[in-house]
Amino acid sequence: MNRIADILENIKTVGIAGHVRPDGDCVGSCMGLYLYLKEWYPQIEADVYLDRPREVFSYLSGMDEIRTECSGEKEYDLFITLDVSSLDRLALAGTCFEKAKNTLCIDHHVSNPGFAKINHIEGDVGSACEVLYTLLEPEKVTRPIAEALYTGMIHDTGVFQYSSTTPRTMRIAACLMETGLDFKRIIESSFYEKTYVQNQVMGRVLAESILIMDGAFIIGYLKHKDMDFYGITSKDLDGIVSQLRLTKGVAAAMFLYEYASQSFKVSLRSNGNVDVSKIAVYFGGGGHMYAAGFEMQGTLYDVINNVSQHVERQLSGE
Numbered sequence: 300m301n302r303i304a305d306i307l308e309n310i311k312t313v314g315i316a317g318h319v320r321p322d323g324d325c326v327g328s329c330m331g332l333y334l335y336l337k338e339w340y341p342q343i344e345a346d347v348y349l350d351r352p353r354e355v356f357s358y359l360s361g362m363d364e365i366r367t368e369c370s371g372e373k374e375y376d377l378f379i380t381l382d383v384s385s386l387d388r389l390a391l392a393g394t395c396f397e398k399a400k401n402t403l404c405i406d407h408h409v410s411n412p413g414f415a416k417i418n419h420i421e422g423d424v425g426s427a428c429e430v431l432y433t434l435l436e437p438e439k440v441t442r443p444i445a446e447a448l449y450t451g452m453i454h455d456t457g458v459f460q461y462s463s464t465t466p467r468t469m470r471i472a473a474c475l476m477e478t479g480l481d482f483k484r485i486i487e488s489s490f491y492e493k494t495y496v497q498n499q500v501m502g503r504v505l506a507e508s509i510l511i512m513d514g515a516f517i518i519g520y521l522k523h524k525d526m527d528f529y530g531i532t533s534k535d536l537d538g539i540v541s542q543l544r545l546t547k548g549v550a551a552a553m554f555l556y557e558y559a560s561q562s563f564k565v566s567l568r569s570n571g572n573v574d575v576s577k578i579a580v581y582f583g584g585g586g587h588m589y590a591a592g593f594e595m596q597g598t599l600y601d602v603i604n605n606v607s608q609h610v611e612r613q614l615s616g617e
């Protein structure tokens with residue numbers, strides 16, 4: 300498949316869905332394709348299924364048309380998943396996916412096994428939105444569609460910062476920019492902007508962070524009672540581990556928060572000399588060489604001690 304148009308012939312109904320807890324790339328790719336079908340294939344009845352996206356994406360068009368529940372009764376001619384790395388990550392619409400006459404998976408995760416009948420997976424591309432763009436007719440990408448795709452691209456590349464950013468990424472971003480979208484507003488309001496309390500918490504975590512192994516490993520943490528005190532949830536903690544990683548001289552960074560008593564979610568980031576995916580996999584999680592995560596039970600110091608040993612072993616070349 301080179302163009303989405305190739306498989307839309309004689310199709311009357313299309314379902315679209317992303318992964319659980321949708322991020323910017325998931326929301327952007329699902330809404331980008333939904334808006335594209337609505338605009339250029341009005342004869343097709345298209346539905347988009349997503350877990351309720353975060354408020355920061357409310358500037359995108361068509362958000363009030365998202366279906367946040369799926370009865371599973373509808374039999375679609377074609378069901379398309381976007382940014383979904385495996386079938387168990389598909390949100391809401393599993394039954395519709397199984398019932399559909401044809402299925403298409405558009406994704407950018409290397410680990411994707413190709414669970415649909417047709418799979419268009421480019422494992423080394425920075426975002427699902429970038430993969431999706433290459434399947435569309437460029438002249439048909441209107442400003443609302445471009446806003447959705449641009450949102451996904453900036454979120455999954457850290458605003459064109461991660462190593463997955465290529466000249467093609469920037470060329471596509473340039474084409475999207477030419478539709479006249481307000482890139483400054485999109486980047487600030489959906490990516491960088493924090494609430495007052497989110498900034499307070501980030502400040503506190505940074506102030507109380509621990510730097511060990513001669514400055515090679517930095518650890519930030521938040522206890523359950525502190526999360527209660529600030530009245531925050533996990534989605535208020537985005538960006539903290541990335542900020543820790545930017546500490547001069549560190550090889551790796553860890554941020555852990557206690558989501559329930561003695562239960563921690565752990566995020567790891569590396570600057571290249573530590574493969575954090577190996578550590579995450581050891582503790583039952585997953586991820587990439589530079590970014591990975593897992594969950595662990597125990598006291599704060601149990602978690603810190605356990606993970607630190609693995610970081611130290613990798614740094615000493617054992």
Ligand SMILES: [Mn+2]
Nearest residue numbers: 324382427455
């Ligand atoms: Mn993605």
